[in-house]
Amino acid sequence: MRLFYKIYKNKIGQSVTDELKLSWTHYCELIKIVDPIKRIYFEKYAINENLSVRDLKRQIYSLHYERLLLSKDKTKLLELEKHGKFN
Secondary structure, three states, rough: OOOHHHHHHOOOOOOOHHHHOOOOHHHHHOOOOOOHHHHHHHHHHHHHHHHHHHHHHHHHHHOOOOOOOOOOOOOHHHHHOOOOOOO
């Protein structure tokens, strides 16, 4: 809980549900990510793609972010992953 507060204190306000759009389990996975830019990327990615916790974990542990940074054709990589043809 302390780590969650430390990372997301700016989003916690009167109405937590307005700013925090993922489940507690999603945030438990996200707070494990040390790099803040990578964490923000996965938070937005999970919201935009409506990822389950299982899918979020799979993307984190399959180095999705790192592959995306190294890819010359980022849109092609995202398209392949979206259709489940690349894991």
